Amino acid sequence: MTPVSALPQVQVRMAVAGLTKVYPGPRAPLTALQDVTFAVREGEFCALIGPSGCGKTTLLHILAGLTAPTGGTVTLPPRRPGHLPAAVVFQGTSTFPWFTVLQNVEYGLRLMGVPPRERRERALQHIRQVGLLPFADAFPSQLSEGMRQRVSIARALATDPDVLLMDEPFANLDEQNRLLLQDELLRIWQEQRKTVLFVTHSLDEALRLADRVLVMSASPGHIKAEVAVPFDRPRDYRAIRQDPRYGPLSASLWELLRGEVLRGRQP
């Protein structure tokens, strides 16, 4: 990764350029990502939407450093002690069942070698932020799925990351709890203005949360279009749904996505 000075603009927080990922398939090599290029600005809430199997998760794993790309670069701010360049909130199983809420939230700090006292303070602060302070010593099995996702969000925020990567974090929740957690995420984001890349397959979720929506094509994935979301902040779900711009925006986004979803369904 290149240092921050190489970024084209100062306000760009994460720059992804020409990212390609090819897996060695059983017969022919499989291209999961083809020349993915985009940038996320500082303090921007960016959503990434695309059909199933388009390589969204592969892209996120590359950004998180879990998988090496076949080609291209990811440019993030340089590592500062006690902070992660990018922290991930995963979907589904996202907390360690053998750690308490506090230990789960401390996890990233512990791996970075933050001293115990500071680690605990920072963790508790973020546990309070997601409203789980009374459950700091509980184990994940004693919590609901929505609470576990809040633990996972607190763990990511506790590392004070330059970029927060979220991989369909609310996909396993029922709709009502999803709405509540989206509210909570927006409230926290409003306070801290973290740079967020939020991967989702829900049009509604993308329009509700993001400043800008990146639309990915069917496999091999690349960025097909980007759509700016004009709604005011702080956002209210009811206000957005009644906004006259919501319908046309949602329709045009679906128009972009529909062709890709159909294309992705061809074997």
Next chain:
Amino acid sequence: MRNSRWLALVSPLGFLLLWELAGRGGLLDARFVPPPSTILRTLAVMTQSGELPYHVAVSVRRIVLGFFLGAAPAVALGLAMGLSRPVRALLMPLVAAIYPIPKIAVYPLIIFYLGLGEASKVSIVALSIFFLVLLNTMAGVIGLDRAYFHIARAYGAGPVGVFTTVAFPGALPAIFTGLKLGMGFALIVIVGFLIWRSYQIFAVDAMFAGLLVTALLGWLATAGLDWLEQRALPWRP
């Protein structure tokens, strides 16, 4: 709940009572099946003479030592085999070949190498539980959700971090399963000696006394492991 605790005593006590009555009524030949009262007397005599406490102490020492010597490397190797496909591919054929051999069949060979002393007896305990713990630990790691490894690596865990924060705590329930299974085998190979020796001198009541002590030791060991497990795994629902 309270009732079920008392119910747990009904079947063993009832069994002993029937046994005693059958012995006194002449249904059972006391030379072959001594009634519980006779066994208790034998136990008392063996306790007073110091024979029984000595055997129990020696057995417990062998079991504890053997347990530690067998389980510690088994956990380490099991974690390594669970985490690394190459290590697994390298060692699994060897493990699969040695594991099914009855450990008691290896005992003469161990005596041949280590002599008749404590070393050979501790070794047989260690050997009996080694493979059970190894295979259970490995299966425990392999069975872990890949998501845990993703989280660990995304938050910067190196090989040591993955080992200590994911593989070991995640495999701990399976490790305990291995230890509990191993406990049964350890008791078979150890306390068996007392019973076997009594058989050789046709001391039937001493044989039964040995069986009773074995049962008691087994129950205590299982209870101890259960206690330890609950301490070590407070997170299990």
